[in-house]
Amino acid sequence: MFNNKICLVTGAAQGIGKAVVERFAEQHAQMVYAIDMNEQALLSAFEGRTNVKPIVMNICDRAAVFEFIEQVKADVSKIDVLVNNAGITRDALIEKMTEDEWDAVINVNLKGVFNLTQAVAPIMMENNAGSIVTMSSVVGTDGNIGQSNYAATKGGVIAMTKGWAKEFARKGAQVRANCVAPGFVQTPMTENLPEKVLDMMKAKTPLGRMGTPEDITNGVEFLASDKASFITGQVLKIDGGLVL
Incomplete structure (x- = not known):
């Protein structure tokens, strides 16, 4: 599905992001750049994967992001898929x-997404193709x-x-x-x-269980693939019916 x-x-390095990288690699992507700040976890997660390249990087560092994307462009001339998955929580009333x-x-979950997308989108538009899943x-x-x-x-x-769905396609690019x-x-x-909190989460979910990284990866895989070539600007909820 992701050949070439x-x-x-x-x-x-872990969770949903790790599952997405593994899925793309298994689907014969030419190369998956796996980005994370946790060097040890990142390197151990994909040891032996010939089509996965671990990249230790802080996505809040704009200079590092743009330097990296320029290097990818120089090496392989295109980027087909960007999955903005990195995120953190710091909960409090x-x-x-x-x-x-x-x-x-705000810095990781919003600015980091903006940084990567701002760097990648022009390459996709230049190549007239690309899928960004956030x-x-x-x-x-x-x-x-x-x-x-x-x-x-x-x-x-x-x-x-x-906004991006409208902006990136405004001149006809299939991005x-x-x-x-x-x-x-x-x-x-x-x-x-x-355990009490986990049980409460399951009880709130009509399908009676928590999701797995693979459940989420299935949706990411679809939206990133050519099977979703006429889908843009959408939000796919994968929540077991939690929010109806």
């Missing part, structure tokens, strides 16, 4: 949320207590994506931008939560 494709995935907690989440959340569509910063970023990437909005998913972000 050049793919970039951020937040690639609004009266207790610190400026540092606000800024940290990880949002049901928190970005429907809100959640104690996550003002996270909700702002995940709602923000939806708004940016809808698409979509979002995936997961519900409760079993990832390193949730694995340390108390």
Whole structure:
């Protein structure tokens, strides 16, 4: 499905990002650039993968991002798929949320997405093809207590994506931008939560379980692929019916 494709995935060392990289590699991508700040986890995750190239990088560092993208362009002349997956949480009720907690989440989840997309989109438009899939959340569509910063970023990437869908195709380029909005998913972000909290999450979900990284990857794979060639500016909720 991804034969001869050049793919970039951020937040690639674990969880959903790792599953997406593995899926693209298994689907015969020419090269998957797996981007993360956690060097040890990144290198161990993809050891032995000949079509995965680990890249240790902070996506909030604009200079590093643009230098890296220019190098990719020089090496392979194109980028077919960008998955903006990197994200963090710093939860607190609004009266207790610190400026540092606000800024940290805004920088990674919003500015980081902007940085990568701003660097990659011109290459896609020049090549008249490309798919950008950005990880949002049901928190970005429907809100959640104690996550003002996270909700702002995940709602923000939806708004940016809808704008990008119009902007990148305005001169006829077949460049698409979509979002995936997961519900409760079993990832390193949730694995340390108390069992009582996990049971509550499952009880709130009509399908009675938490999602897996593979569940989310299925949606990312579809939107990134040519099978979704007439889909752009959309938000695909993958949440087991949590938000209806």
